Amino acid sequence: MFNYKVTVQYDGTKYSGWQSQGNTQNTIQCKLETVLSRMLDKKTEIFGAGRTDAGVHAKAQVFNFKSEIKLDEDAFMADMNGFLPEDIAVIGIEEAPERFHARFNAKGKTYVYRLWTGDKPDVFLRKYVYAFPQSIDINKMRSAARLMIGKHDFLAFSSAKAGKKSTVREIYSIEIMEEGDEVRIILHGNGFLYNMARIISGTLAQIGCGAIDEGSILKAFETGSRSFAGVTLPACGLVLEKVDY
Amino acid sequence: MFNYKVTVQYDGTKYSGWQSQGNTQNTIQCKLETVLSRMLDKKTEIFGAGRTDAGVHAKAQVFNFKSEIKLDEDAFMADMNGFLPEDIAVIGIEEAPERFHARFNAKGKTYVYRLWTGDKPDVFLRKYVYAFPQSIDINKMRSAARLMIGKHDFLAFSSAKAGKKSTVREIYSIEIMEEGDEVRIILHGNGFLYNMARIISGTLAQIGCGAIDEGSILKAFETGSRSFAGVTLPACGLVLEKVDY
Numbered sequence: 424m425f426n427y428k429v430t431v432q433y434d435g436t437k438y439s440g441w442q443s444q445g446n447t448q449n450t451i452q453c454k455l456e457t458v459l460s461r462m463l464d465k466k467t468e469i470f471g472a473g474r475t476d477a478g479v480h481a482k483a484q485v486f487n488f489k490s491e492i493k494l495d496e497d498a499f500m501a502d503m504n505g506f507l508p509e510d511i512a513v514i515g516i517e518e519a520p521e522r523f524h525a526r527f528n529a530k531g532k533t534y535v536y537r538l539w540t541g542d543k544p545d546v547f548l549r550k551y552v553y554a555f556p557q558s559i560d561i562n563k564m565r566s567a568a569r570l571m572i573g574k575h576d577f578l579a580f581s582s583a584k585a586g587k588k589s590t591v592r593e594i595y596s597i598e599i600m601e602e603g604d605e606v607r608i609i610l611h612g613n614g615f616l617y618n619m620a621r622i623i624s625g626t627l628a629q630i631g632c633g634a635i636d637e638g639s640i641l642k643a644f645e646t647g648s649r650s651f652a653g654v655t656l657p658a659c660g661l662v663l664e665k666v667d668y
Numbered sequence: 669m670f671n672y673k674v675t676v677q678y679d680g681t682k683y684s685g686w687q688s689q690g691n692t693q694n695t696i697q698c699k700l701e702t703v704l705s706r707m708l709d710k711k712t713e714i715f716g717a718g719r720t721d722a723g724v725h726a727k728a729q730v731f732n733f734k735s736e737i738k739l740d741e742d743a744f745m746a747d748m749n750g751f752l753p754e755d756i757a758v759i760g761i762e763e764a765p766e767r768f769h770a771r772f773n774a775k776g777k778t779y780v781y782r783l784w785t786g787d788k789p790d791v792f793l794r795k796y797v798y799a800f801p802q803s804i805d806i807n808k809m810r811s812a813a814r815l816m817i818g819k820h821d822f823l824a825f826s827s828a829k830a831g832k833k834s835t836v837r838e839i840y841s842i843e844i845m846e847e848g849d850e851v852r853i854i855l856h857g858n859g860f861l862y863n864m865a866r867i868i869s870g871t872l873a874q875i876g877c878g879a880i881d882e883g884s885i886l887k888a889f890e891t892g893s894r895s896f897a898g899v900t901l902p903a904c905g906l907v908l909e910k911v912d913y
Contacts, residue, residue: 432790432791432792433791434791434792434794480792482792500788501787504788504789509789509791509794510791510794511791512788512789512790512791513788514788515788542746543745543749543757543758543759544749544754544757545677545757546677546678546679546754546755546756546757547677547679547725547727547796549679549754549755551792
């Protein structure tokens with residue numbers, strides 16, 4: 424068996440997220456598995472580095488799949504792109520060690536949340552940013568972001584249910600960048616709970632415009648209560664930028 | 669009567685171009701006139717700086733319209749954006765002299781044609797670039813572009829019909845920029861004939877990849893024959909960047 428590591432880009436606007444769930448076929452995973460199964464003439468399962476929510480985009484999501492036959496990577500990539508819809512594109516494919524697994528071997532992930540703070544919309548970015556026409560104090564956001572760096576129980580910053588599974592994650596860095604009318608929140612961590620990137624971004628955005636103060640972050644960590652964290656920002660502004668191995 | 673100069677941005681993907689034509693209502697002009705007529709409670713005509721073809725985008729198209737009442741520009745702009753579809757956005761509105769006309773007073777226009785030369789698609793740019801996965805010689809394009817600068821009869825570089833109307837236009841500059849997998853052709857001139865920006869871009873792109881040589885440009889000017897110019901590139905890669913007054 425050959426094992427392939429694939430990097431894929433997608434505009435998540437029209438999809439119900441990465442993972443096949445319930446009976447919707449409208450997921451990125453489903454589109455990719457359909458094309459691969461047809462090309463390899465065999466029902467083929469793929470293993471993604473992580474699930475992205477409905478509407479979330481990816482610049483470089485990673486998955487792996489097994490094949491009984493050795494592939495010509497470049498030709499196979501071009502063929503896949505021919506079969507895939509135009510909002511999903513394979514941008515890299517390489518043979519990986521037999522035991523490589525896109526999720527278990529991932530060391531970190533980078534998510535970027537894009538806030539559009541201008542009072543006029545930008546039609547070309549409308550699907551990839553969240554319109555948040557507020558006056559934002561970047562320094563407040565940066566100061567608050569520092570409180571989140573490191574290993575914490577992020578239960579309060581997620582829609583995950585408290586249970587047996589650990590909700591401890593490590594955030595390596597949070598960068599806040601201002602570029603024209605856009606504020607980008609760049610999150611790098613070893614893993615993200617359900618909705619965690621959007622809730623951390625919502626908390627920082629609300630701190631930036633003075634709706635809540637950074638003390639809430641400490642209370643959220645102490646109590647594990649979702650009510651101290653900020654809002655869950657819409658999916659459209661979020662993009663999975665990179666997966667590290 | 670008050671006269672207003674408006675700057676508007678649009679994603680042309682879904683529209684049949686700027687100008688109301690035949691019996692299609694699916695034009696940018698029609699969408700804008702419908703909203704303005706409703707807001708001013710009076711059938712209102714707008715005068716665009718130029719027509720963009722079906723599928724062509726604009727970062728800053730300009731039009732003017734007359735109003736019997738004096739407007740609060742900022743509030744009016746916000747209201748217009750509330751009524752317009754999300755792929756059309758007003759980004760500026762100001763009172764203009766009574767005789768100001770967006771077309772007759774325009775001194776120049778800048779169009780940008782975006783070629784995507786990478787062998788892998790970019791899903792986020794797919795609607796705003798033309799996929800042209802060729803190896804391109806930028807210096808050949810720059811050298812050929814120099815032949816087009818100045819005042820020429822651009823009949824051969826247009827889909828305009830020879831007739832009474834002058835097909836002489838002046839190109840002030842053509843800049844070719846390379847940025848990662850993208851090549852941008854930036855055209856600045858006093859006016860553009862029907863399809864002219866797309867045919868000039870097609871000619872330069874074909875010269876860049878060696879399909880035709882720059883001598884064709886001289887023959888096209890001499891003969892006025894469309895057959896010596898290059899292909900008409902697809903609308904999706906073209907954007908009206910700016911109108912000068």
